Each structure stands twice: as C-alpha cells, then as structure tokens.
Amino acid sequence: MSTLSSEAVTTAELAPAPFVPLLDTVEMAVVADGAEPAWTLSEVPGGLRMLQIEAPDTAVEVRLSVPLGDTAGYWHPKANWSRTLVADWEGRSKVGLIDGLAAGCLYDYTGATLLTFAAADPVPDVALRFGVSEENDTHVVHLQLPPSAAPHRFLFVPRSPSVASAMSVLRDWYTTEMPAPLPVPEAARLPLYCTWYAFNQQIDAAQVERQAALAVDMGFGTLIVDDGWQRFGTGRGYAGAGDWTPDTDTFPDFAGHVARVRRSGLRYMIWVAPLLLGPQAECHETWAPFAPADSGVPGAHVLDPRHPEVRTHVVRTCLRLVRDYGLDGLKVDFLNEAMVYAGDGRGDVGQALLLLLTELRDALLTERTDLLLELRQPYVGPGMAAFGNMLRSFDCPADSTANRVRTIDTSLLAVGGVVHSDPLMWDTSGPVEAAARQLIGALHAVPQVSVRLDALSAEQADAVRFWLGQWRRLRPQLLDGTVEPGRPDGLYTLVRSESDGVIVLSVHDERAVSVLPATHRETVLVNATAANRVVVDVQDTGAQVEVDVRGPDGRIIERTQMSLVPGLHSIPVPTMGLALLTKTS
Known part of the structure; x- marks a missing residue:
C-alpha cells in the first residue's frame, strides 16, 4: 500500500x-x-x-x-x-x-x-x-x-x-x-498611472493623452494602457484575445500616440495576455489545437506553453509590440492560467514556462535594455525574479486594506523587482479622505493609480500630489529600508519602515505607537485611523522635536515645538493626515 x-x-x-x-x-x-x-x-x-x-x-x-x-x-x-x-x-x-x-x-x-x-x-x-x-x-x-x-x-x-x-x-x-534578477529601471520605481479602473475598456488615444498630461504634473513617471487598446477588446470577456493588434478606430496611429505620450515625460506600457486565445481572434483557427483547455477567465482558452510553437509565438508577439510601437514595456497578465495543464501527465508546466519566460526575456532585452515588465500576484515569487521587475498586488479595487496586505505579502519574498500596488481607485465625488486612504494603503509599494484625473476635486488632486510627493521623498525608507509589518494575522496595522535615521510609522488602528525620538532624526507618523490623533509611547531618553502636522490634502494644520519625554503623548493628527517629528536637540 x-x-x-x-x-x-x-x-x-x-x-x-x-x-x-x-x-x-x-x-x-x-x-x-x-x-x-x-x-x-x-x-x-x-x-x-x-x-x-x-x-x-x-x-x-x-x-x-x-x-x-x-x-x-x-x-x-x-x-x-x-x-x-x-x-x-x-x-x-x-x-x-x-x-x-x-x-x-x-x-x-x-x-x-x-x-x-x-x-x-x-x-x-x-x-x-x-x-x-x-x-x-x-x-x-x-x-x-x-x-x-x-x-x-x-x-x-x-x-x-x-x-x-x-x-x-x-x-x-x-x-x-538564484539567476540574476531582471534589471530594475528607474521608471519601475516611480508612481504609475493605469487606465484600467478609470476607463475599463472604453479608452481611446485622446483620453489617454489627456490623462497623461495631468499625470506628469501630479508626479507620475509611467503609464500603463490596460485592456481595451486592442481589436475586439470590448466587454468583460476575452473572446477576442489572441491577435494583439491595436484597435484602429480608437487608436488610429498607435505608434504616433505612444511617441506623444513619451514626449510628455511618461514611460509607456500596455497590457497583454499572450497565452489567452478567444474564438473571435483571426488567429483562432491556427492556434486552437494548441489551446485545448478553458482558461479561468470568461470566453477564452489558454495556450499550452509546453509546445515549442506556442513559446515561439508568444515571444514573437511580445517582441513585435515593443518594437513596432516604441513601447517601454509590457504588463503580462494571466500567465497562471497555464496551470490548468498541471498534473495531466504530459510534462511539467513550470519547466515549460521557465523556457518561455527565458526566451521572452532574452528577446526583449535585446530590443531594449531598460525594459519594464510587470508580473502579477501570484506569479511574483523568487523564481520569477529573472523575468519581471514590477511585481503587482492582485486585484482589489477600492480596497485599501487588501492593497496594504497584498503588497506587504508580496514584498516578504520579493527578490530583485520592486513591488507595485493594485491600481488605486476611489469615488472622485467623495471626500478628500477617500483619496488619501487609498494612497496610504499603497504606501509601502510603488503606488499605481487608476482614476480619471480630470474628474478629481481640487482637494483630491492636492491629495494625490501631496502623497506622491511624500512617497518620493520617503522612497529610501518605504522601498529600500528595513520593514517590519508585524504578524500576518494582524493584517499589518502598524508598519515600520526605517533607514538613514528616518522611520515611517503607518498606523491603521488606534494604539500607543512606540517611538524613539532621540534615536531617529525624523519620525513620520501616518494616521490611517478614524481618530484625529496618534498616541505615541516614547521609549528612549526623548528629544525636543519640531512637529509639522498635515491634513489629507497636504495642507499645513500646525507647526509647533514639543518636548517628547519618556512616556505617552497624544499628537493631534487629522485622520488620513501625517505628522513629521524632526529632532532639534
């Protein structure tokens, strides 16, 4: 037995x-x-x-x-x-x-x-x-x-x-x-604007260029045009997937459009799901024998990467897109759908994907060495470090808690590439705190944003500029510092990020937060709680600090001096705002 x-x-x-x-x-x-x-x-x-x-x-x-x-x-x-x-x-x-x-x-x-x-x-x-x-x-x-x-x-x-x-x-x-990770260009480490939640598939060149112009002013460095740029890219299914050519009705001169956006100051990426094959695609008859299984997404089958012909086809498709349209990179989606073939006795799917991704990386890096490649949770582990330099959290629209948890989960075993949030969305007619909450939830990753920037209220637009500005200033701590998020079952409600004498404390539930003002030259308190204060517990000898309190839109609330002696102190910080504590003596 x-x-x-x-x-x-x-x-x-x-x-x-x-x-x-x-x-x-x-x-x-x-x-x-x-x-x-x-x-x-x-x-x-x-x-x-x-x-x-x-x-x-x-x-x-x-x-x-x-x-x-x-x-x-x-x-x-x-x-x-x-x-x-x-x-x-x-x-x-x-x-x-x-x-x-x-x-x-x-x-x-x-x-x-x-x-x-x-x-x-x-x-x-x-x-x-x-x-x-x-x-x-x-x-x-x-x-x-x-x-x-x-x-x-x-x-x-x-x-x-x-x-x-x-x-x-x-x-x-x-x-x-492990094999050397894919190089990480500076553009992978900059805030990113994505069209998906803002437009879904209802996009065209003019709308993208309008958002791009606003994005540059707000502090973004990269743009992803998501699903909808391609022919048959309408509806929430994927019956038209497979050809990966631009829709000439909405993008009549795709290469020219890409060039205009890049001249505005943004890097340009597009979404592609190269293993999906739908019955509406012109190439369906050719590739249907290589895609016998339904994918996990509606309307499409998934190509089996164990076939060398499939691997060659995927590499040629992605290389053609980057080369023909002057793209800076690709958001490669739904690779995990190939796991439908795992365990069928016809070969290891993981080994086949390793071959595919190696061929794809080598071909694309030959085209341009500063290539951007986004991979999505769950295929962001150490084995994928050689194939992607942007590691994105799984979809969680409007859920700041999920974005915080998933980005930190991803970062625990992220090797080489930089972790990105799922694109942030919020009610553009809502209060400024709605925007700030989403931005704070993505603070410990590269923030992606997907709202219509021209629909933001003045306060929400200020919030985007402020929090992206703070994120850029604190990037050495948030992306490259020592991060301690606490127990996973606690959902990371107090995240500490530290380097070079600066510590960022993201506080998501009401508690006494331990601080060391004599040790750190700057302490940043991010108040993501419902209260209009943060209680700190000074656990070193204490220090005299300058306190700079900002609201969720970056507006200055108060500047004062405070003597932080050992023990508890209540610091008035508005909900979804922050306080900068700078040691003066």
Whole structure:
C-alpha cells in the first residue's frame, strides 16, 4: 500500500513514518514509494539550513511537524485572508513557478517564528497539506514532490523574532544563489498611472493623452494602457484575445500616440495576455489545437506553453509590440492560467514556462535594455525574479486594506523587482479622505493609480500630489529600508519602515505607537485611523522635536515645538493626515 496519499481526511490517517529532529522544535519524516530516500541537512551562508533529498525519479513526501505551543498563525504565499490556523483536513495548496511558492511560516503570539521553510528550487509543481493535527496536538506541513532526477532542496530558517525577519534571510539567499534578477529601471520605481479602473475598456488615444498630461504634473513617471487598446477588446470577456493588434478606430496611429505620450515625460506600457486565445481572434483557427483547455477567465482558452510553437509565438508577439510601437514595456497578465495543464501527465508546466519566460526575456532585452515588465500576484515569487521587475498586488479595487496586505505579502519574498500596488481607485465625488486612504494603503509599494484625473476635486488632486510627493521623498525608507509589518494575522496595522535615521510609522488602528525620538532624526507618523490623533509611547531618553502636522490634502494644520519625554503623548493628527517629528536637540 502506498505511503503517499492526499486522500486521507486527516494527516494522522496516513501510513506512519519515522520522524527525526530537524531544527529547533521541528521534526521531519521523508517517505517515498519504492527506494528509501537519502537526505542530508547542512548549514549554508546566512545561518540557513539546507535539506537535500535524493530519490531519483520517485515521488517523495516530506512531512514536517511542530508542537503547537503558543502558535498564532501560519502564513504562506497563497494565504490571502486565511492566515490564522486551519485544521489539517482543510489546508491545501498547489504551487509552481507561476502560482506561488512552496514556502510557509508558522509563528506564535509574540510574532516569533516556529517554522520557516521554502523551496530552494521554485520551478517544479508541489502539492501541500498543512494545518493543525487534532489527533497529535501539532501543526503539520506535508509537501508532495514530483519525481525528479535532481535532488529536492528546501531551505529552513532557525527561529526568528518575526515573520518579516525570517523572510529577509530567505530573500538574501535567493538574491545570492538564484539567476540574476531582471534589471530594475528607474521608471519601475516611480508612481504609475493605469487606465484600467478609470476607463475599463472604453479608452481611446485622446483620453489617454489627456490623462497623461495631468499625470506628469501630479508626479507620475509611467503609464500603463490596460485592456481595451486592442481589436475586439470590448466587454468583460476575452473572446477576442489572441491577435494583439491595436484597435484602429480608437487608436488610429498607435505608434504616433505612444511617441506623444513619451514626449510628455511618461514611460509607456500596455497590457497583454499572450497565452489567452478567444474564438473571435483571426488567429483562432491556427492556434486552437494548441489551446485545448478553458482558461479561468470568461470566453477564452489558454495556450499550452509546453509546445515549442506556442513559446515561439508568444515571444514573437511580445517582441513585435515593443518594437513596432516604441513601447517601454509590457504588463503580462494571466500567465497562471497555464496551470490548468498541471498534473495531466504530459510534462511539467513550470519547466515549460521557465523556457518561455527565458526566451521572452532574452528577446526583449535585446530590443531594449531598460525594459519594464510587470508580473502579477501570484506569479511574483523568487523564481520569477529573472523575468519581471514590477511585481503587482492582485486585484482589489477600492480596497485599501487588501492593497496594504497584498503588497506587504508580496514584498516578504520579493527578490530583485520592486513591488507595485493594485491600481488605486476611489469615488472622485467623495471626500478628500477617500483619496488619501487609498494612497496610504499603497504606501509601502510603488503606488499605481487608476482614476480619471480630470474628474478629481481640487482637494483630491492636492491629495494625490501631496502623497506622491511624500512617497518620493520617503522612497529610501518605504522601498529600500528595513520593514517590519508585524504578524500576518494582524493584517499589518502598524508598519515600520526605517533607514538613514528616518522611520515611517503607518498606523491603521488606534494604539500607543512606540517611538524613539532621540534615536531617529525624523519620525513620520501616518494616521490611517478614524481618530484625529496618534498616541505615541516614547521609549528612549526623548528629544525636543519640531512637529509639522498635515491634513489629507497636504495642507499645513500646525507647526509647533514639543518636548517628547519618556512616556505617552497624544499628537493631534487629522485622520488620513501625517505628522513629521524632526529632532532639534
């Protein structure tokens, strides 16, 4: 009887296997059908441990078990909103190169980690079971690994004070050991205007150029024209996907239009979903035999990247777009739909996508070395670092909380590229706080915005200019500093970003916020709560500070001096505003 099974209701019902101590309180068992797998555990640079398992051409299951202790939650790249504990009969995930990563982090109520692991080789498809074993009072993670001629390798991080600190160790390893990431041009690190939520598919050259002119003045550096630029790009389905040629009714001279926008000061990108194929496309008859499966989006099938012909077609299509229209880059969407072919016994989808993405990157970089390529959660893990330099949060229209959570989730394992928010949208007839709330929710990523800039009230327009200006000023802290967002199950309601003596504290619930005014030359308090104050708890010797309080639109509310001695202080900061505390002595 096979020891490998995903059909048992709980992990306790699986055939028993001998467990051995692995690291800290983690125990491990390795089982395989047939030959006994050989494994080793060694220390690698950075204090990590490397588990290497050799079982040539045999399916393997790795079982990890940790005593519950004071466990609070379990985070993994596809956790979404499920980041507390689940039962082992519920926890399931399938991951691969373009759909997450075989990684996870178990942590306790102090935020300290109990188990942190990640696949050293993120390409192969892996199935996971995880959760609380009710029978054994443990938290378990089972990884089902496909047959492989090469050894299976997993990284383990010793107990760390927080999930973010443990993930930083993994990021350092990936940065050193993985193929070089795609270079990140300055334009990838600038605020971006996107047409999607503002216009959906109802766009034309004149409207785009009108928004572009306003975007330059407000502090944007890059433009993405999303779905709707192409022929048959109407309606919310994708029945017309496949040809990827401009709609000449709305963009009669696409190359000329792109050139005009670029002359205004913006880099220009377009959206494309090169694996989708719809029945309305002129090329449908040619490519339908290579797209037998429905995609997960309405109206379209998905091309199977395991065919070399498909890979060549995708590369030629994307190269043609960049070359013919003078584009600065592409927003490449729906790659993860190819996972519909995973597990059908006809070859590894992850390996095929690795070939495709390598060919695509090499061809596009030959055309221009400063290329911008946006990838979207969930295909933003370390294995994709060589293929994209803009890593975007998954769709969350008008949801500032989701944007905050998803961008920080993405950044935990982001290697090379820079994390972008999902495009921000809000009610342009609403209060100024509605705009500021969305901008604050994306503060710890490159903000993308998608509202009609010519429909903003004067206050909302001021808010966009102010917050984008602050974001640019604080970019060294927000993008490149040490970031500590707290426990994942707390949804990152207090985010600390620090570098060069400046700390940014984004406060999303009412609490006493620990500050060190004697240590930091500048403390930035961002008030995303409903209260018109931020309570700080001075935990060093204190300092005399200048306090500059701004409203959500950047308007100066108050400038004063304050002596911050040890203990609690209430600082009046309007909701969706900020206070700059600058040490004077």
